[in-house]
Structures are given as C-alpha cells and as structure tokens.
Amino acid sequence: MLTPDSEADVAAAIRDAVVSKTPLELTAGGTRRALGRPVQAAQTLSLSGLTDVTLYEPGELTLVVQAGMTIAALNKLLDAENQQLTFEPPDYRALLASTGEPTIGGAIAVAASGPRRLRAGAARDALLGVRYVNGQGEVLRSGGRVMKNVTGYDLPKLMCGAYGTLGAITEIGLKVIPKVEVVKTLAVLGLDDAQAVAAMSAALKTPTDISAAAHVSQSVSKELGLTDAVTLLRVEGFETQAAYRITVLQNALSAFGAVEEIESDPWPAIRDVMMFAGDDRAMWRLSVKPTDAPGLVAALQTQIECEAFYDWGGGLIWLACDEGADAQEPIVRAALNDVGGHATLMRASDTVRAAVPVFQPEPKPIAALSERIRAEFDPAGILNPGRMRG
Amino acid sequence: MIEMPEPDESVIAKRAALAAQLRAVLPDEQVIDTAEELKAYECDALNSYRQPPMLVVLPDTTEQVAKIVKLCAAAGAPIVPRGSGTSLAGGSLPTADAVVLGLSRMNDVLEVDTENRVIRVETGITNLAVSANIAHEGFFYAPDPSSQLACAIGGNIAMNSGGAHCLKYGVTTNNLLGVKMVMADGEIVEIGGAHLDAGGYDLLGLICGSEGQFGIVTEATLKILPLAEGARPILFGFDTNEVAGEAVAAIIKAGLSPVALEFMDKPAITVSENFAKAGYPLDVEALLICEVEGSEEEIDEQLTRIEAVVAPFKPSTVKRSANDIESAKIWAGRKAAFGAIGQLADYICLDGCVPLSELASVLSETARLAEKYDLKVANVFHAGDGNLHPLIMYEANDPNSARKAEELGADLLRLCVEKDGCLTGEHGVGIEKRELMLTQFNERELRQQMAVKDAFDAGWMFNPAKVFPLELIETRDAA
Structure with missing residues (x-):
C-alpha cells in the first residue's frame, strides 16, 4: 500500500501509476471499501497520511481539512467551538463489518449524508471546494473557501459521490454550522408506514425547521428498545423556541395520535443503519x-x-x-x-x-455522458476501476 | 473592452434556410428574423455590450427545443439560451451567428406537490411566480435574487443564483432536485426528480451553474418550504466598516441563523435615504439589516439575542422593527438602493465574494481604489456570506469613464481573489469575468473544466464565448 503524506506525493504516485499502467484502489480509513462494486487494482493508494487542518475559521463557519482527517478528529475540532458538520455523515463500520476510522475524504467520496440531510442538505451541499489529483497526476482546485461561489463549473459536486473514479480528493473545504442549544426528539407510536409518511409530511409542512424525520417499522424497532413502530421527529432551537415548535407539531399531528417527547437519542442508530x-x-x-x-x-x-x-x-x-x-x-x-x-x-x-448493478442503471445517453466525463478526468482508467461501473 | 469572437460568415449565409426550417417546427411568429425585433434580444442586463443574434426562437415545448437543437447543430449555428435576459454578467449576450433560444413562452407550473414539498415548472417561469403559485398553500421557493420579479428559473439554474435569503436556505443548487434537459445531440434527458440525491455522478450539481453551456434545461423540479409565521428585521448603525464587519462575524458565529444579513456602506446609505426616506441614520459609516423569522415570540427572542451579541461592538444606532410597517420601512432603503443609484449615474454591479474576516479590509481597499480611479463606489451586499456587490458609478456616454469603470471593476475582483475569495458569488462569469478566470484558476484547472464542457457539448454549440478566456476557448483543440 502506498501511503503518501503530502499532496505532491499523491500526485507523484498517480503519475507513476499512469506510466506503469497500474490501477489504483483509493482508500483512507478503509471503512467504506465494501461500498460500490469491488475494485480490481494491483496497488492501493491510501490518503490516510493527509491529516492536516488547513484552515478553521469558526466565525466564518468555514473548515478546510485534508481528506485523510478522521471524522472523529474533525468532530473534536468542531466540538471545541460548539460547531458541527451540516450533513451528519454516517459511520458504516457496524453495517459493513469494517474496521478502521472513517475519514472526511471517504464521506465526501461516497456522498454519505445522514438524517440532517432532510433539513441542512447533503454532503455535496456543504462542500465549498476541493483540491484533488486527477487521473493524470495533476493537482487541481475547484471551488474555494467562501460561502457563495459560482466561478466556473461546480466540480466539487461532481467529485462528491464519484467514489474516487475522477480523482483523489486531497483537501476539502466545508461549511459547518453552530450546534443548537436544545435538541429534542418527538415520537408517535404505532403508525403503519403509510400513516407515518403522512404524519411526517404534515409535520414538514409546519415552519418548525425539523432537522430529521424518520419512521422505524415495528419489525425493526427493537434496535431502539421498542416493541412498536415509531415515527420520530427531531426538533431544535433555543429553549423557548424548541418548546414552541413542539406545541406546533403536537397540534399539527393530533390526528395521528399522542406526540411525546422521548429522552433517548435514536438518531445515531438511524444514521448508521x-x-x-x-x-x-x-x-x-x-x-x-x-x-x-x-x-x-x-x-x-x-x-x-x-x-x-x-x-x-x-x-x-x-x-x-x-x-x-x-x-x-x-x-x-x-x-x-x-x-x-x-x-x-x-x-x-x-x-x-x-x-449485479450496484448503482441505479442510467439511461443510455446519461451513461454515455458519465463515461465521457470519466475519460476526461482519468483517461487511463486507473482510479478505482470498476467501482461505479463495469 | 471584452472581445467577442468573429462570427462564422458561413453560418450567417444559411440564415434564411435555417429560419425556414425552424418555421417548420414552430409557428411563424415564434421565429424572429427581422432586424427590428432581433434588437430586443441584443443584450441582457449587462447592457453596455450589445449584439443582435442571427435569429430568435421562442418554443412552447421540450420536443420543439429538441428539434431546434438538432436543426441548429446541422447548420453549425450556436445556441444562446435566454430566460428573461436579466444577467448582469452578459450570460445571454448573443453572437452575430447565434440563435437565441428564449424560454419565455415555457412558463407553466406543471405540478405542485405539497405532501412531498416539491414543485415542477417549465424554466421560463419567473422566480417570483414560483413562490406566488404556492403561497396560498403556505409554501415558498427559497432562492430570491433581487431580480426575482423578472428573472427566470432557467437563468437561476444556469447561474446557480442566490439572493438575500440564501444565508439560511442555500442557493439554487441546494434547492434544485431535478431537471429535464435537451442535450447537444437533441436527446431529451431527465436528471434527478422529486426524490433526493440521484445516484451516479452528480450531474444535476454540475448542470446547475453551468451557465447554459451543457444543455437547454426546459423543466425543473424545485424544493419548496413552509412559509415562516412572520419575519422582522433589526437595523444597526456603526461608526466604521471594520466594526460592522466584526459584528457580522459575531452574529454568524453565535448561531443565531438570521435569514438575511445585509450591509450598506456610507455612499449607499446616503443615496438610498435620499431616495426612499427610510429613516436611516446619516451619521454612520455602515448599516447592517438583520432579519429573523418565526412566531412573534421566537422573533422577539432572536432579536434580543442578536442585540446582545452586537452590543459589545457599540452600534451608534439600533432600530428594532416592532411591526410590519416598521419592517417595510427598514427594508425600503435597502430595496431601493440599486434603483436610487441608477437615478444618479450608470453603474456596474459587481459580485465578488470574500471570507468574512476580510470584509473590512476589502471595503477600505475598495475605497482607496475608487479614489485612484476617481469614481464613486457604493456597497450594498449580503454580508452574512461575504458576497460583495460594489456598485461602480460612471458615465456610460463617456468612453473614458466606461473604460475606467471596467478597469476598477477588474481590480476589485482581483482583490477578492487575493483575499482568498472568488470572482463571482451568484451572478456567474458570463462574458464579464471571462478574461479574469486566470486570476482565480491556473490554465490546467480551467482546461479540466473545459474538458467537462467537451463531455456535454463537444462542438461547443451552447452559449459560446462565455465563462472561459477567449484564447483558451479558441485554442482548446490544440491543448
């Protein structure tokens, strides 16, 4: 395994791979390797050596870090300023029976977004910019660190969810958000799936800024320590605001049953499946x-x-x-x-x-377009070959 | 002056034949070919640049658009898509050999689905009409460019438009769920839809902000949100821009999530107050207007907290709106600012974005550069996200003044890039900032972006001569 500790060395490794026609599997923490199609690669290139914080400006809600930084280290950094990631990236270790430490680069590469995606957007929506090395070993930048940026095409969105098939992401600029004072979870018990979605739609029609809404059917709710189906809403705000929002939601959902506040926090379990x-x-x-x-x-x-x-x-x-x-x-x-x-x-x-096709098969013109895009970034096809398509 | 490429005379020679072919697809009057009528399409809101197109077509359906794209491709005629023509960056400026494809007739609401919180529209619909169509259901569409009365959703998608309320709700790309698009070969595709996060490469994210260069987007599925119960602003006056800038950062960091946080500097305050009589203090250097939303109690608590956060910065004026009349008055000056400046002089509206920590230094450097060029600059902008809109006042009839204004504009945008910001936060590159792209990106980075354009539109037929420096475009095959 190649484990470069600088972006320049990542670029050099990719250039070498182009010359020697060696396909590379890109990885960092290695916790999400079982996502996508299996990669056939002679060599592994790990980004786990890139762990620096390039810039953190809490007053601007802006964080720029290298791709190999672990989510745990990143959360620690944000915790100290009472801030958090917008998109609540899931940890798939239990689900995929993997070990290692999830990294921010991995979360962005597979576009991993948790429950908060509903309100605050997906991983791609938090991305301000990326630095990456394309399949020709060129170090390139796109986007930046400012909150609004339409200068040129939005390549960071393209890199997010490309599973490392367009480039090795080396640095990531993110918008972060302050933590809120009060986080409460409301629960309605015993709804069937259709009632539950109707209840969540009714709740989401209220201007209460619900940050997550989930329904766990009866057959799987034991993971949450329940014996009945549960429909969950996460309400946030400052103390009086959260209290007000809870009242609004209780009124809006009165037809669906009792809407009770629960003490436990079910969201990590939902996030991590x-x-x-x-x-x-x-x-x-x-x-x-x-x-x-x-x-x-x-x-x-x-x-x-x-x-x-x-x-x-x-x-x-x-x-x-x-x-x-x-x-x-x-x-x-x-x-x-x-x-x-x-x-x-x-x-x-x-x-x-x-x-079998892991990803949703695309209509012919879209599949052809995706292939052309891949060829423009990685003409030799050496980055994670096969991960997204055969 | 920004150069446009030489038109292809061999294409212009086919004008009459192409018009006839297009009339087989569209009703006669929806193919425009008289010099008099073409003039209406010679420019957008960057009206110092004008060039009538070869032809204009005004289709009614996606299928017609597909046929138009095929006919134009066969004739070698580039297509300039146009929503309402409100681009400040020259995003829909035609070339003399181009066909302008106007979306104005495609303005229907196709589906409103409040259960799933989406609306599907044709892209010629105006931004404001989207919200107007769902207000009675208690919903709105969040991105709100200041041209929202006129600007089309198609243009918003092309430029990934923002607006004052983006601070809380995000820009167009964060609120766009799906598109129907005609590709360069005339194929009609759908990307995304009423569901979140389509699989595969994020083509939707790529298309939004591609300045009409990847395809003709004819339909859009947009996320809609429940309307807040109410909203009220608070106005602060400060003795220096620096302190006002610090107060902005403090509000953002405190996590008070205002829906809008607008900044006006002294020249902007003076002009707006004289025009709108909003009751702004004239003895301050900077004004902040900060709006929050929610129930009456939520609003009160948020405004109290914001006041407390701002207090250490010793604002010389604090005006908290107590009701809708006072709110309207506070907003009146801000909303009138562009119009008021327009009464005084011609102006160029810039759109750089900088980190919040650089706001004050950029404003003082702006004042220094304005003095150097002997031009007046007013600043009215979205402070919460560092998106500056310096308004450079000049005399359009005086070529020397116009040239100086353009040079000052370029200097100010270079300044934004130097401060780790960017050339454009929400207006797009268009022709206006095309030649400045190499200050932000190196050539290899631009070539990689151009390679994406190749993947969508190998012949570079959609919206020519925009986004990239002309020399790079013209030498693209050699690279």
Whole structure:
C-alpha cells in the first residue's frame, strides 16, 4: 500500500501509476471499501497520511481539512467551538463489518449524508471546494473557501459521490454550522408506514425547521428498545423556541395520535443503519418521493421477504432482504421503476456486487455522458476501476 | 473592452434556410428574423455590450427545443439560451451567428406537490411566480435574487443564483432536485426528480451553474418550504466598516441563523435615504439589516439575542422593527438602493465574494481604489456570506469613464481573489469575468473544466464565448 503524506506525493504516485499502467484502489480509513462494486487494482493508494487542518475559521463557519482527517478528529475540532458538520455523515463500520476510522475524504467520496440531510442538505451541499489529483497526476482546485461561489463549473459536486473514479480528493473545504442549544426528539407510536409518511409530511409542512424525520417499522424497532413502530421527529432551537415548535407539531399531528417527547437519542442508530447491522442480509438504499415509499415497500413485501425503515421524511428507504444470488436486484429495481427514484445496493458480498448493478442503471445517453466525463478526468482508467461501473 | 469572437460568415449565409426550417417546427411568429425585433434580444442586463443574434426562437415545448437543437447543430449555428435576459454578467449576450433560444413562452407550473414539498415548472417561469403559485398553500421557493420579479428559473439554474435569503436556505443548487434537459445531440434527458440525491455522478450539481453551456434545461423540479409565521428585521448603525464587519462575524458565529444579513456602506446609505426616506441614520459609516423569522415570540427572542451579541461592538444606532410597517420601512432603503443609484449615474454591479474576516479590509481597499480611479463606489451586499456587490458609478456616454469603470471593476475582483475569495458569488462569469478566470484558476484547472464542457457539448454549440478566456476557448483543440 502506498501511503503518501503530502499532496505532491499523491500526485507523484498517480503519475507513476499512469506510466506503469497500474490501477489504483483509493482508500483512507478503509471503512467504506465494501461500498460500490469491488475494485480490481494491483496497488492501493491510501490518503490516510493527509491529516492536516488547513484552515478553521469558526466565525466564518468555514473548515478546510485534508481528506485523510478522521471524522472523529474533525468532530473534536468542531466540538471545541460548539460547531458541527451540516450533513451528519454516517459511520458504516457496524453495517459493513469494517474496521478502521472513517475519514472526511471517504464521506465526501461516497456522498454519505445522514438524517440532517432532510433539513441542512447533503454532503455535496456543504462542500465549498476541493483540491484533488486527477487521473493524470495533476493537482487541481475547484471551488474555494467562501460561502457563495459560482466561478466556473461546480466540480466539487461532481467529485462528491464519484467514489474516487475522477480523482483523489486531497483537501476539502466545508461549511459547518453552530450546534443548537436544545435538541429534542418527538415520537408517535404505532403508525403503519403509510400513516407515518403522512404524519411526517404534515409535520414538514409546519415552519418548525425539523432537522430529521424518520419512521422505524415495528419489525425493526427493537434496535431502539421498542416493541412498536415509531415515527420520530427531531426538533431544535433555543429553549423557548424548541418548546414552541413542539406545541406546533403536537397540534399539527393530533390526528395521528399522542406526540411525546422521548429522552433517548435514536438518531445515531438511524444514521448508521444499526437496525441492519450484524446480520448477513443484502441491504438496499432507495431514494424515492416520500409518498411513494410505503407503497413501494408494501409491493416488495408481497414478492420477497424484506424489512425496511424510513429516513428523510420517507424519502430514504433502508431495505434488507435475503442476499441469494442477486440480492433480489431484478425485483427491487422493477418495483422502484414503477414509481421512479433510485436504488443502490449498499451491502452484499463481493460476488453479488460484481454480478449485479450496484448503482441505479442510467439511461443510455446519461451513461454515455458519465463515461465521457470519466475519460476526461482519468483517461487511463486507473482510479478505482470498476467501482461505479463495469 | 471584452472581445467577442468573429462570427462564422458561413453560418450567417444559411440564415434564411435555417429560419425556414425552424418555421417548420414552430409557428411563424415564434421565429424572429427581422432586424427590428432581433434588437430586443441584443443584450441582457449587462447592457453596455450589445449584439443582435442571427435569429430568435421562442418554443412552447421540450420536443420543439429538441428539434431546434438538432436543426441548429446541422447548420453549425450556436445556441444562446435566454430566460428573461436579466444577467448582469452578459450570460445571454448573443453572437452575430447565434440563435437565441428564449424560454419565455415555457412558463407553466406543471405540478405542485405539497405532501412531498416539491414543485415542477417549465424554466421560463419567473422566480417570483414560483413562490406566488404556492403561497396560498403556505409554501415558498427559497432562492430570491433581487431580480426575482423578472428573472427566470432557467437563468437561476444556469447561474446557480442566490439572493438575500440564501444565508439560511442555500442557493439554487441546494434547492434544485431535478431537471429535464435537451442535450447537444437533441436527446431529451431527465436528471434527478422529486426524490433526493440521484445516484451516479452528480450531474444535476454540475448542470446547475453551468451557465447554459451543457444543455437547454426546459423543466425543473424545485424544493419548496413552509412559509415562516412572520419575519422582522433589526437595523444597526456603526461608526466604521471594520466594526460592522466584526459584528457580522459575531452574529454568524453565535448561531443565531438570521435569514438575511445585509450591509450598506456610507455612499449607499446616503443615496438610498435620499431616495426612499427610510429613516436611516446619516451619521454612520455602515448599516447592517438583520432579519429573523418565526412566531412573534421566537422573533422577539432572536432579536434580543442578536442585540446582545452586537452590543459589545457599540452600534451608534439600533432600530428594532416592532411591526410590519416598521419592517417595510427598514427594508425600503435597502430595496431601493440599486434603483436610487441608477437615478444618479450608470453603474456596474459587481459580485465578488470574500471570507468574512476580510470584509473590512476589502471595503477600505475598495475605497482607496475608487479614489485612484476617481469614481464613486457604493456597497450594498449580503454580508452574512461575504458576497460583495460594489456598485461602480460612471458615465456610460463617456468612453473614458466606461473604460475606467471596467478597469476598477477588474481590480476589485482581483482583490477578492487575493483575499482568498472568488470572482463571482451568484451572478456567474458570463462574458464579464471571462478574461479574469486566470486570476482565480491556473490554465490546467480551467482546461479540466473545459474538458467537462467537451463531455456535454463537444462542438461547443451552447452559449459560446462565455465563462472561459477567449484564447483558451479558441485554442482548446490544440491543448
């Protein structure tokens, strides 16, 4: 494994790889290596040696760090100023049975966004700029460190979620946010999936700045220490504001049942998909229009044995099913295609992930466009070959 | 002066034939080819640059757009997409051999879905009309460029437009969920939709802010948000720009999340007050208008907290709005600022962005440079995100004054880049800042961006002569 400790050395390593035609698997903490399709690479290039803080201006809500910095170190830094990341990146170690330390570079490369995505945007929305090394070993910048920037094309968005197939991200500029004074969670018990999404929609119609909304069906709620289905809303603000917002929500949801404040914090478990950690089922992540979600899950449950829960007000479905030979890919995708959206296979064995499309298949013109873009960044095809497509 | 490329005479020679072909796709009157009517499309809001296009087409449907794109490609005629023509950067300035594709007839609301908090529209619709269509449902569309009465969603997507309320709600890209787009080969594609975070490469994020150079976006799915119960501003006056800048940083850091935080410097205060009689103090150097929203109680508590955070900076004026009438009065001066300055002189509105810690130094350097060029500059801008809008006043009929104003503008934008900021926060590059791109990026970085353009539009037929320095565009095949 190559472990350069400077951006210049990352660039040199990639240039060497181009010359020797050596495909590289990019990694840092290594906790998300089981996402995407398995990579066939002769050499591993780790960004874990790039751990510097380039700039942190709490008064500007601006943080620029190197890609190999761990999320834990980054959170510690932000904690000291009572700030936090906007997008609540999940930790997939339990889910993917991986070890190591999740890094910010990894979170950006796979566009990992947690429950707060609903309100504060996804990983890509927090990105102010990146430095990266493309597949020709050129060190390039895009975006910057200021809050608003439309100077040139928005390449940071392109790098976010590209799974390292367009470049090795070396440095990341992020918008951060202050922590709020009061964080409370409201719960409604016993709703079925359709009622739950309707309840979350009703809640999200109120101007209460709900920072997360999830529904955990009865079959998987034991992970939260419950025996019944639970619909959860996270309310934030300063003391009187949060209290007011809770009243507004209790009124708005009165038709759905009692809306109670709970003491425990269910959000890390939802963020990290703990409901499906530690089992050997295949797992899908479906992004759909929230009101389509319960019907989609119900339709799937008539065809295959599966369990699901919902984040993002119903717009994100986590679904676990028997892995079999194909992780039920044809059935899952056919059901999804009836309503629209996209499905990503988030957990399955290497064999299955090599055999079925992990990412949502793209219409021909879009697939061709994506291929052309990849060829413009990595003409030799040496960065994470196969990770996103065959 | 910014140069435009020489038009391709061989394309212009096919003008009549192309017009005839386009009339087979569109009703006659939706293909414009008379000199008199073409003149209406010769410029956008950067009106010191004018060039009538070869033809203008005003389609009604995406399918018509696809046919137009194919016909123009076959004729070798570049296409300049145009929403409402409000770009301050020359984003829809035609070339003489180009067909302007105006989206003004495609302005329907296609679907309002409050359960899923989205609206689907045709992109010729104005920004304000989107919010107007959902206000009765208790929703609004957040990005609010100051031209929102006129500007089209298509233009907002092209430039990734912002606005005063972006501090809390983000800019266009953070509120755009999907597009329908006609690609360079005339293929119609859909990217994203009413769901969040499409898989694969983030093409949607790439298209937003691509200045109409990747395709013609004909439909958009936008995120909508519940309207706040109410909103009220507080106004602070300060003796120096430096202290006002520090107060801005303190408010942001305190996490009080105002929805807007606007800054006006002395020249802007004076002009606006004379024009709008908003009751602004005239004995201060800088004004901050800070707006918060929520219920009455929430607003009161937030304003009290903001006052407390600002108190150590010893504001010489504090005016807290107690009701809608007072709110309107506080905003009246800010909203009238551009118009008021326009009454006094011609002006160029710049759009640099700098880190908050550099606000004060950039403002004092701006004043020094203005003096050097012997021009007046007023500053009215979105302070919360460091997005400056220096207004350079000049005399458009005096070529010397116009040249000086352009030179000062370029100097001020270079200053923003030097201070670790950028050339444009929300207006886009267009033609205006095209030649300055090499102050922000090196050539390899620009070539990588141009390679993305190649992937979408290999023939560079969409919105020519924008974004990149002309020399790089013209030598792109050699590189």
